Amino acid sequence: MATKKIKSAGAAEPLPKNAVRNCSDRPMPGGNPYKPAVATVTEVIHETTAIKTLRVVLDDPAVMASFHYEPGQVGQLSVFGVGESTFVINSPPSQKEYLQFSVMQAGEVTAAIHRLATGDKVGVRAPLGNFFPWRDWRGKNIFFVGGGIGIAPLRVIMLHLLERKADYGKISLLYGARSPRDMAYSCEIEGWLHNPDLDCTLCIDAPFEGWTHKVGLIPNVLLKLAPDSTNCVAVLCGPPVMIKFTLQALEKLGFTPENIVTTLEKRMKCGIGICGRCNIGGRYICVDGPVFTLNQLQALPQEL
Structure with a gap:
């Protein structure tokens, strides 16, 4: 293979x-x-x-x-x-x-x-499937927004960019979950918080004993952080409801559809664009995705 x-x-x-x-x-x-x-x-x-x-x-x-x-x-x-x-x-x-x-x-x-x-x-x-267009992002700031298991795709591209930090501007991560117990990669998070090349913010939905980071839903915390959309790409992954309201927050912050990137990974079966299970209009998530810009998603039929 x-x-x-x-x-x-x-x-x-x-x-x-x-x-x-x-x-x-x-x-x-x-x-x-x-x-x-x-x-x-x-x-x-x-x-x-x-x-x-x-x-x-x-x-x-x-x-x-x-x-x-x-x-x-x-x-x-x-x-x-x-x-x-x-x-x-x-x-x-x-x-x-x-x-x-x-x-x-x-x-x-x-x-x-x-x-x-x-x-x-x-x-x-x-x-x-396709992949994050990281080569096109050179010279730009990157703002990652992850919720729950949605941190998994972000982890790989974030680490990949940090290995090439000289090619990029500021790299930031906002990672949220329902509670600290629901955060994946807990053994790595401390390293992320202390990495001088990464601006890492953590948040949970509601107060939790001993929690010293942000409290609030991801879109609300994002609006308070108010990252500058100038020369910046926002990359987000997480549950559908989180993505829906985070997209709204990013648009309020001035991010344009071509500079907002997310992933779709549902309904895949064959993985090579033959079975048709993951088609949306004339596109196939397993071949044309799972990575899409918001600009690309807006051109698809409203079947999501």
Whole structure:
């Protein structure tokens, strides 16, 4: 399952049933796109009561060594005999020792993933989808807004940019959850708070004993922080209701649709634009996404 690159921009028109959409330049799986590579779970991290992070290593050393992906791309993680679901690869591409997926339990497949232990076998079909256009952001300020498990896609692109901090302006993160117990990557957050290259703000919905950071819903905290929209890209991921009101807050702050980026990861099945399960109009979330600007989303039919 060595990765390859496919070039040329995808069109929005519907495709013949057996056709695969041409993709913008991004890594894609080689070989049979339906056949998962077998991987071994090397570590399971309990993030919260509902979220676990799995680190997996592809069993074929040559495939693991040649595996390449861009920040924001996703993979289909499968439990054999149960099914597969789509998750962002949230380890930065510079991490070559394993692939990391963070999973919130929400159904049969995710429950099976949560039962996995070190040494268990899983299937991986990856990388799939497009990615954050980080090269286009050079010279700009970046403001990340994450809610709950939505921090997973932000983690990979944030770490990727911090590795290249000289190419960017100010990098900021606003991360919120219902309570401190619902925050993923708790073992990393302290490092984020003290990273001189990252302006990190944390918030929770309601007061909590011992909490010393912001209290309030993410859109309200964002409005109080009032980041300057000049030469700035806002990148947000989180629950739909959080995204809805955060988009409104960003627009109030002067962010234009082309400078607001988010992800859609629902309804994916085949991952290669054939089954049609994730289509919205003539677009396919698994191929044309999961990363979209607000400008692109506004051009889609209102089916979200």
